Amino acid sequence: AVFKPENVEDFYEIGEVLGSGHFGQVRQVRERSTGIYWAGKFLKIRKNTCSRLGLVRSCVEKEVEILQAVQHPNIVTLKDVFESRAEVVLILELVSGGELFDFIAAKENLLESEAIEFMTQILEGLGFMHSKNIGHFDLKPENIMLSDKVAAQPNIKLIDFGLAHHFHQGEEYKSTSGTPQYIAPEVINSEPLSTAADMWSIAVITYILLSGLSPFQGETDEETLRNISIMNYAFPAQYFSTTSSMVKDFIQKLLVKIPSERMTAEECLLHPWIKPITRTQVANRNRSSINMKN
Numbered sequence: 001a002v003f004k005p006e007n008v009e010d011f012y013e014i015g016e017v018l019g020s021g022h023f024g025q026v027r028q029v030r031e032r033s034t035g036i037y038w039a040g041k042f043l044k045i046r047k048n049t050c051s052r053l054g055l056v057r058s059c060v061e062k063e064v065e066i067l068q069a070v071q072h073p074n075i076v077t078l079k080d081v082f083e084s085r086a087e088v089v090l091i092l093e094l095v096s097g098g099e100l101f102d103f104i105a106a107k108e109n110l111l112e113s114e115a116i117e118f119m120t121q122i123l124e125g126l127g128f129m130h131s132k133n134i135g136h137f138d139l140k141p142e143n144i145m146l147s148d149k150v151a152a153q154p155n156i157k158l159i160d161f162g163l164a165h166h167f168h169q170g171e172e173y174k175s176t177s178g179t180p181q182y183i184a185p186e187v188i189n190s191e192p193l194s195t196a197a198d199m200w201s202i203a204v205i206t207y208i209l210l211s212g213l214s215p216f217q218g219e220t221d222e223e224t225l226r227n228i229s230i231m232n233y234a235f236p237a238q239y240f241s242t243t244s245s246m247v248k249d250f251i252q253k254l255l256v257k258i259p260s261e262r263m264t265a266e267e268c269l270l271h272p273w274i275k276p277i278t279r280t281q282v283a284n285r286n287r288s289s290i291n292m293k294n
């Protein structure tokens with residue numbers, strides 16, 4: 001793919017650093033012609049395949065391809081791509097509400113009603129990606145952004161598709177990258193991956209949203225990976241006493257070793273913890289409980 005050879009600074013004023021990661025850094029940028037703010041993701045490209053610094057260009061092309069294939073309210077949109085001699089710049093929708101990670105850190109943990117609101121939007125975006133046979137493979141609170149944290153209903157945006165993969169018919173895909181706390185057993189065992197690997201991460205994120213604890217985290221990465229492989233996790237009473245049995249059921253139906261036996265994103269959206277019950281169902285439930293009392 002050929003990206004715009006023009007100099008990004010001819011079209012955008014480069015602003016403050018918003019975030020940085022394994023890829024390079026994200027800076028706020030201002031479009032000169034409209035004054036609109038965007039996020040510029042500056043990716044260093046390796047001059048030759050031997051150098052270790054920067055990314056291989058084909059990886060960047062893959063991220064661009066995937067971002068162009070998924071337009072959804074809960075997935076960050078890609079507006080433009082510029083390329084200079086050793087840098088590719090993705091012009092992305094600006095998501096300024098910060099990371100879900102910081103939102104949880106500031107509040108210790110969330111009410112179930114808040115967690116359901118966030119998780120529903122995460123699952124909507126993820127379900128859309130999975131319906132196009134695209135896996136994210138790096139889902140974690142740092143890669144889930146809020147569009148505006150002070151809004152009543154903050155909007156969730158999935159970002160960072162640097163490890164994402166588009167599955168083509170009958171093709172196997174293996175990857176051992178990802179963040180230890182969130183990766184599924186099949187990633188650790190270098191088995192072929194599927195979109196189900198994202199569903200394991202959803203369970204870990206849900207557990208963290210509600211308790212502030214990370215279910216498998218050990219003292220070292222090795223210990224964390226061992227805990228995942230042997231499915232060593234629990235719901236400590238002092239952190240989960242007020243948590244509904246429905247959300248524990250939701251998590252348990254995702255922390256399943258065999259990928260094909262995990263709930264899909266679509267099935268998660270129909271799980272009682274997530275799926276809102278109708279007012280009639282509430283009335284019926286209340287009526288039946290009143291009858292039991294009489």
Ligand SMILES: Cc1ccnnc1
Binds near residue numbers: 026076092093159
């Ligand atoms: C960090 C970031 C990424 C994409 N859009 N806005 C902010």
